[in-house]
Amino acid sequence: MLEQLSPATAAREVEKNLRRRWRPGEKFIESWIFLAGILTIVILLGIIALLLKEGLPIFLDTPPWEFFFGTKWYPVSDPPTFGIMPFFMATLWVTLVATAISVPVGVACAAYLSEVAPAEVREVVKPIIEILAGIPSVVMGFIGLMILSPLVQSTFNLNTGLSGLTAGIMLSLMSLPIIISVSEDALRAVPSDFRQAAYALGATRWETIWHVSIPGALSGITAAIMLGVGRAIGETMTVLMVAGGALAIPVSPTEPMMPMTAAIASGIGNAVRGGLQYQALFAIGLVLFVITLAVNLVADRVLERQKRKFTR
Amino acid sequence: MKARSISTRQLSQRAAFSLIIVATIIVVIPVLVIVLQIILNGAGAISWDFLTQAPSQAGKSGGILPAIVGTFYLMLGTIVFALPLGVMAGIYLTEYARDNWLTRLINLAIINLAGVPSIVYGLFGLGIFVLLFHFGMSLLSASLTLACQALAMTVTTSREAILAVPREYTEGSLAVGATRWQTIRHLVLPQALPGIITGAVLAMSRAAGETAPILVVGAAFLLPGLPKSPFEQFMALPYHLYTVAAHVPGMPKSTVWGVALVLLVVVLSFNVLATIIRLRTRQRRLNV
Secondary structure, three states: OOHHHOOHHHHHHHHHHHHOOHHHEEEEEHHHHHHHHHHHHHHHHHHHHHHHHEEEEEEEHHHHHHHHHHHOOOOOOOEEEEHHHHHHHHHHHHHHHHHHHHHHHHHHHHHHHHHHOOOOHHHHHHHHHHHHHHHHHHHHHHHHHHHHHHHHHHHOEEEEEEEOOHHHHHHOOOOHHHHHHOOOOOOHHOOHHHHHHHOOOOOOOHHHHHHHHHHHHHHHHHHHHHHHHHHHHHHOOOHHHHOOOOOOOOOOOOOEEHHHHHHHHHHOOOOOOHHHHHHHHHHHHHHHHHHHHHHHHHHHHHHHHHHHOOOO | OOOOOOOHHHHHHHHHHHHHHHHHHHHHHHHHHHHHHHHHHHHHOOOOOHHHOOOOOOOOOEHHHHHHHHHHHHHHHHHHHHHHHHHHHHHHHHHOOOHHHHHHHHHHHHHHHOOOOHHHHHHHHHHHHHHHHOOOOOOOHHHHHHHHHHHHHHHHHHHHHHOOHHHHHHHHHOOOOOOOOHHHHHHHHHHHHHHHHHHHHHHHHHHOOOHHHHHHOEEEOOOOOOOOOOOOEEEEHHHHHHHOOOOOOOOHHHHHHHHHHHHHHHHHHHHHHHHHHHHHHHHHHHHO
């Protein structure tokens, strides 16, 4: 009878018997443990509630249509206008540049590290990628300011090196670690029997990677890419420092621009609490939150599917 | 199927391998360039005075002591809140939670908290801690804000560390009559401690480098002295770097690089510390 119980159920049975002795101290601690357990939900709901409470009132002044598709952001003119299209397009450009670089480079690097690289190379490269993941975003912004932007300026013959392109390149570096590590995990999860079978059919190592490993890990790699994109969209300091901060709608990545995160960071210091600009900035925060939430939820789903794929 | 000759296939393999090696080099080179540039350009600014004096002339001369101390206060303040709550949440998820909708919701919340942009945490801290709780623009508000951001990480690492404790230990303890809390307190937590500490050190490293949230909730550019209470404003290395790099005209270049170097050393040394703890624990486990 007893061996049919799962360990957790057995533990509960034992505990039920022990519960006869009253232990107020333990009950107290255990209730705190429960509260800590649900704290993450409380914080997430708190963020949602606050963004809604402070952000939604802007739509009483600026209709959603004008807010989302308006092309002018003049918070201090009279009357002020709050159109976030310039910020949205800037985020789009910067994320596009970052993704265009980090996805091919990151996936190729992951394929090399998990399928080809000898152990000694991996032991050197992996810590370097960990260092990259550890570099604070403000330091990346600083490097973009000092090293990359003069380079971009002279290469593309621009008036200023502070542009969406510069920010995108720095962001691509910052989203590489997560793309590489998640893709690598996905590639490693492909069972080695699959590769052995491909070799047995006469495939070369590369043909095996291209036709067996990568297709097998595709959903994990997709999740990796989405997490990288989420990272690029939410990054603040780097784009604040090197994207240029111009308020016009950017039509090319080489223009200076102001992504949504930078718009919040640079405006919030001057915004009067409860004023229209304050509300508008919280509404941008809400838009950012919804986008990153969607990206993360989908990435998580895709990742779960990948995990289940090869478990038998 | 039209069979291609072996040599063409070997050739395309060689080309493909070269490509992915080049990709790896493209990842590695910028990291080396960034770290080396910061060390080479910043080393000249580092002196005893730079590390132990308060700034003067809008940061153009003097040192950065208040920013260094402020960053350490911030790391401590963050971990004081995020570690106990994270460990308790980890205990709840591994030892108490059943497989029901609430647990799924908690896991969903953790995943999403980890992906919320840092500037949104800044808005949250501003709305909740600075304004609603009236903590003002202060060290306390900033610590609580960063703690909310670090929580997802401390919960996840605590949960992993507790899950790594062999199930037999726990069952053995319960079998000899220990209560669930006694088992956790005397058996599970000591076993999971190295993993928990590794996560905590990583969370502190991240808190040290975080800029966007503290920009919103209370970092100051220049303060005459160190904060004397958690309700005062504070200087911090990442915010100082942002300001001297982007907002102070005529800033001596070497000073800015120096600030970047100090920040990088603080952040990366905590990363290295976490790695050392992890490796030593693994070593000990292997020796047992």
